[in-house]
Amino acid sequence: MTLIPPIEPMLAEARRELPPDRSLPGNLVAEQKPDGFRAVLFARPGLVMVQSRRGADLTPAFPEITTAASALSEALVLDGELVVAAEGRLHFGELQKRARRRGRSAVQAAAEHPAYLITFDVLETGGRELLDRPYRERHAMLEDLFARDVLGAPFTLCPATTDRATALEWLDPAWGDVGMEGVL
Template sequence: MLARPVARMPRRQGLAMEAKWDGFRAVCFALPGRCFLQSRRGADMAHAFPEVVRAARELAAVEPCVLDGELVVAGDQGRLDFELLAARSRRSGRRAAASALAHPAHLICFDLLQLGGRVLLEEPYWQRRLLLEDVFARRGLAAPWALCPSTRDAAQAQEWLSPEWAAVGVEGVVVKPVGQLYRPGERGWAKLRSRTAHDAVIGAVTGPVTMPETLLLGRWDPAGRLRLVARSTPLSVSLRQRIGGELGLARPGHPWRDVTFSAGWGTREPLQHRCVDPALVVEFEADAALDSGRWRHPVRVRRLRPDLAGEELPAFRA
């Protein structure tokens, strides 16, 4: 079951809210003779995460079940590390076993789809949640298992949207009606992403310089190099006019003149861009998905910041 994006927290009665984690969606089949880890696209990820599958076999022997959750890996700084998770997903054999020791994965469970021979898709969320909590309590489940926090208190859920939670890898909140059945493939849940404001310089654009369609945003690193931090969503007409009227042409030696950027995350298709003088600063709104100093998803530009210079911004940190 999937979630649709929403702009604000729903406030009606009968809703449960869960923290949204920065990882891979996964369904774990912990059944006798049938233990595997299924990705959102239906692929078996058992080869990449042997420690989770091993735990699933142990669970299947005492409590056969099917768990829905988010597969995550913590980085060296304690924050969930999506890039490390993605790298682990491409490994198998000895490399996967070594990675499991160095950077173990966890499955943060938020739903129970089957318990023993009982399929739970036709049970309401509240009933599935009670059964999930009972499995964790009775079996004393620990790593690599984790129970996703859930609340019906909107004020508590609002805390999960704070920068402090974003800093450790909580992307936002998923909202679920407590009486809702589980419908695979349907976007019956709602997701609200944590969003915070940041500043960066415009280093390049797509579309005409005088009416840019999107912006490529950067910050200077300690060595004096301009590093890409984000690409914007399509600008509004008013922002295109305002920003296009202020942009200057790229001077010789622009740091991105011979750099190739991908058209999107997970693709090698090159992005057609035009370099501009990296002097204008904009404020943008971004979610919590930050990989090695770069925002994974397109960001929304709010406004120009003529009061700031690029040298005043925080330095790029990978």
């Protein structure tokens, strides 16, 4: 079965601090949280769509993502964070400006401030929906897509770790200065 947009992405709950070591069953995986728009990318024959967290179609505003998705060699549905880099950091203001652009204006904006999709999950591959599969299995599939060069720029893999010390380092305010909001 294939996923049909719009879909509701899984959401994280805000916490003030990381759970203590060994407080959760299985090993906790932490991912960096970039300052961007949550996006689900549908990339398959007959459908290329960038969907916002709330289900809006962002496709016309991000032609570079659409073009790259159309060229993928495998049908995929990816979950991630849409970002724009400017002034040496992830720049939410530039992302907001990009989201309002359409047509030639969107193409020009893409050339000036290209968008990237920082991916952290694969929800479907080859027409097979994966939502019932464990996170670690889906993440391994996502890593494999990058290792086999199925995915490359403007797609990137979200940094993840099972090391609590590394996750704590990611909470350092210096990461906020470059556009990382925290840890998931």
